Amino acid sequence: MSDIATTTDAKLMEGPAFVRGQPLAPLPPPLAEAGAIGWMRKNLFSSTLNVVLTIVCAALIVWLVPPLVKYLLIDAVWEGSIRADCLPRPDRPEIGACWAFVIDRINFFTYGFYPIEERWRVNVFFVLLAAGVVWMAWLDAPRRDLGVIYFFVVMPVVSLILLLGWPLVGLAKVPTTSWGGVLVTVVVSAVGIVFSLPIGIVLALGRRSQMPAVRLFSVIFIEFVRGVPLITVLFMASVMLPLFGPETWSPDKLLRALVGVSLFAAAYMAEVVRAGLQAIPKGQYEAAMAVGLGYWKTMGLIVLPQALKITIPNIVNTTIGLFKDTTLVFIVGIFDFLMTIEAARVDPNWATPGISTTGYAFAAIFYLIFCYGMSRYARFVEARLAAGDRR
Amino acid sequence: MKSVVIRLALAAVVGIVASAASAQTLNTIKTRGSINCGSNGTLAGFGLPDSQGRWTGLDVDFCKALAAAIFNDPSKAKFVPLTAKDRFTALQSGEVDLLARNTTWTSSRDTSLGMNFTAINYFDGQGFMVRKALKVNSALELGDAAVCVQQGTTTELNLADYFRANKMKLKTVTFATSTEAVKAYDAGRCDAYTTDASGLAGERLRLANVNDHVILPEVISKEPLGPAVRHGDDQWFDIVKWTHYAMVNAEEFGITQANVDDQKKSDNPDIKRLLGTEGKHGEALGLPDDWAYRIIKHVGNYGESFERNVGQGSPLKIARGLNGLWNKGGLQFAPPVR
Numbered sequence: 001m002s003d004i005a006t007t008t009d010a011k012l013m014e015g016p017a018f019v020r021g022q023p024l025a026p027l028p029p030p031l032a033e034a035g036a037i038g039w040m041r042k043n044l045f046s047s048t049l050n051v052v053l054t055i056v057c058a059a060l061i062v063w064l065v066p067p068l069v070k071y072l073l074i075d076a077v078w079e080g081s082i083r084a085d086c087l088p089r090p091d092r093p094e095i096g097a098c099w100a101f102v103i104d105r106i107n108f109f110t111y112g113f114y115p116i117e118e119r120w121r122v123n124v125f126f127v128l129l130a131a132g133v134v135w136m137a138w139l140d141a142p143r144r145d146l147g148v149i150y151f152f153v154v155m156p157v158v159s160l161i162l163l164l165g166w167p168l169v170g171l172a173k174v175p176t177t178s179w180g181g182v183l184v185t186v187v188v189s190a191v192g193i194v195f196s197l198p199i200g201i202v203l204a205l206g207r208r209s210q211m212p213a214v215r216l217f218s219v220i221f222i223e224f225v226r227g228v229p230l231i232t233v234l235f236m237a238s239v240m241l242p243l244f245g246p247e248t249w250s251p252d253k254l255l256r257a258l259v260g261v262s263l264f265a266a267a268y269m270a271e272v273v274r275a276g277l278q279a280i281p282k283g284q285y286e287a288a289m290a291v292g293l294g295y296w297k298t299m300g301l302i303v304l305p306q307a308l309k310i311t312i313p314n315i316v317n318t319t320i321g322l323f324k325d326t327t328l329v330f331i332v333g334i335f336d337f338l339m340t341i342e343a344a345r346v347d348p349n350w351a352t353p354g355i356s357t358t359g360y361a362f363a364a365i366f367y368l369i370f371c372y373g374m375s376r377y378a379r380f381v382e383a384r385l386a387a388g389d390r391r
Numbered sequence: 392m393k394s395v396v397i398r399l400a401l402a403a404v405v406g407i408v409a410s411a412a413s414a415q416t417l418n419t420i421k422t423r424g425s426i427n428c429g430s431n432g433t434l435a436g437f438g439l440p441d442s443q444g445r446w447t448g449l450d451v452d453f454c455k456a457l458a459a460a461i462f463n464d465p466s467k468a469k470f471v472p473l474t475a476k477d478r479f480t481a482l483q484s485g486e487v488d489l490l491a492r493n494t495t496w497t498s499s500r501d502t503s504l505g506m507n508f509t510a511i512n513y514f515d516g517q518g519f520m521v522r523k524a525l526k527v528n529s530a531l532e533l534g535d536a537a538v539c540v541q542q543g544t545t546t547e548l549n550l551a552d553y554f555r556a557n558k559m560k561l562k563t564v565t566f567a568t569s570t571e572a573v574k575a576y577d578a579g580r581c582d583a584y585t586t587d588a589s590g591l592a593g594e595r596l597r598l599a600n601v602n603d604h605v606i607l608p609e610v611i612s613k614e615p616l617g618p619a620v621r622h623g624d625d626q627w628f629d630i631v632k633w634t635h636y637a638m639v640n641a642e643e644f645g646i647t648q649a650n651v652d653d654q655k656k657s658d659n660p661d662i663k664r665l666l667g668t669e670g671k672h673g674e675a676l677g678l679p680d681d682w683a684y685r686i687i688k689h690v691g692n693y694g695e696s697f698e699r700n701v702g703q704g705s706p707l708k709i710a711r712g713l714n715g716l717w718n719k720g721g722l723q724f725a726p727p728v729r
């Protein structure tokens with residue numbers, strides 16, 4: 001009996017012969033949902049608008065990329081030392097970018113008129129700056145407190161001595177009129193970025209201050225600077241300012257431009273920071289007051305960290321704008337990176353129909369790398385700081 | 392009230408400029424140990440960096456000659472790149488000691504801008520470039536031609552004046568920059584391209600087929616280019632002026648960078664006076680008597696500098712033309728040293 005019962009149970013367990021005991025292996029998803037086709041349906045052709053956009057973009061890529069690659073790489077001239085090397089020849093009728101010209105001039109593009117035997121000092125400066133930037137930008141770097149001191153105190157002082165020269169320690173003087181190229185672009189943007197943010201924060205706090213004099217000053221400064229173009233500021237600093245002082249008092253031209261650029265960027269930065277300050281709910285201020293924090297502690301510990309975090313996209317926006325605006329210093333005769341290209345492309349030793357295009361293409365690549373790098377880094381920081389909001 | 396304040400401010404500015412100008416420039420330069428030379432950094436043949444960022448050009452050579460005369464060392468010339476807009480302020484405010492930046496000598500600049508032009512180191516003028524295929528030999532045959540020109544320049548005005556004066560019909564095609572204008576000319580949008588003759592030589596090299604284009608012989612405007620100094624320091628004015636004259640005289644006497652040491656033994660009284668082996672002609676300038684020897688030794692005579700920077704020794708290949716010596720059909724004439 002028990003035997004029979006066991007067999008029946010087993011049979012019941014198995015179920016009738018037409019019932020499958022084990023689940024079937026899942027079918028592959030429909031062809032239209034999986035793989036490349038599925039991905040494209042989902043991401044590229046999900047609606048009529050997307051279909052149109054995809055086709056337009058694909059057409060643009062097909063239209064633009066092959067000629068660009070052909071010009072920049074395939075037809076490009078890599079070796080040569082004189083204009084004839086970049087002229088069309090019977091065996092090479094199509095001439096692309098003349099990179100030989102850029103290679104020949106790369107020292108000028110980097111150092112400008114900086115004396116040849118002193119250029120190691122510029123290289124050391126670049127290394128110091130890169131070290132500082134990495135120390136600051138790498139959020140998990142060791143001893144970032146020391147990094148701050150290095151970046152804002154040690155490095156600027158050392159760089160200044162290194163670049164300007166100090167005969168007492170055996171470094172010959174190099175006037176700023178000899179600086180040029182990437183060196184000037186980096187110096188102007190670094191100084192502009194480093195100074196504009198603190199000044200901008202102070203101005204933003206001043207504009208929201210209860211003290212009438214401080215508020216009035218901040219408002220007037222911000223509105224005045226925003227009301228005039230950067231070119232005007234630079235031009236005034238360069239052309240008018242020297243006329244107001246005696247001959248012996250003529251501040252350095254580069255210094256004047258640096259001050260102009262920094263103050264100009266600070267006014268814009270102030271408005272960016274103010275937007276962040278206004279986005280912080282009143283409850284945060286009140287809570288800070290309730291636990292007995294004073295004005296500076298409220299700002300430093302509660303409000304500014306939140307405000308700056310939400311304004312990162314705008315701060316980066318202003319920073320990238322500033323980086324590109326530094327090219328305007330050419331208007332006062334300072335040889336920044338773009339100006340060195342301007343000077344090199346008129347050189348009769350290299351003058352060919354394609355030299356200007358090559359020079360500008362090189363400038364475009366340079367600015368693209370820097371600006372895109374800055375924007376990628378900002379997105380990374382943003383994502384990291386937003387981790388708390390995603391919970 | 393307001394106007395009084397403005398007048399006072401203006402007077403103060405003018406006073407400062409005037410006082411700055413009367414300072415002894417030569418002494419300042421000697422104390423400083425270098426000459427600050429206002430230069431153009433972007434004009435082929437006149438002031439342009441080479442591949443290593445060293446300054447080259449005709450105007451640059453002139454500053455080196457000055458440094459050679461004063462310090463016996465051409466590297467004591469420091470160059471301050473200036474734009475067309477800030478060059479006059481830089482000179483007036485004392486930022487530079489002289490302006491050697493292809494500046495056209497005009498009456499208004501010489502008088503009301505507080506500067507003095509010393510000499511003409513390049514006689515320029517507006518010229519035309521045309522395609523050889525047009526078979527045009529003179530600018531007077533350009534009636535009905537379309538001419539590419541840069542917008543808003545005196546070049547554009549000179550062009551209109553010239554065509555009107557010669558009763559020719561003009562079709563101008565204007566562009567914001569010279570680069571665009573040259574590209575358009577190269578693409579065949581105009582029959583001719585016009586700018587200063589010295590610039591044409593450089594622009595021509597940027598064309599696809601250099602040899603299909605010629606520069607016409609006429610110039611239709613006067614553009615005398617020369618170094619300028621501030622009003623009020625006659626000694627410095629003399630030094631700058633005579634530096635140019637020394638270079639021209641040297642060419643006239645056949646003294647070159649290579650043979651200047653041999654020439655020092657010459658019996659020719661003109662050469663002896665110039666090179667300082669006879670008489671005390673440097674003293675009056677506040678310079679050593681071999682000032683001209685130093686210039687020629689370090690920089691060369693005017694002709695050498697010309698050929699090296701804009702003439703046959705350079706890619707520009709500009710003919711001497713008006714810049715030849717006075718006794719060879721040109722206009723370069725220097726008063727004698729005696």
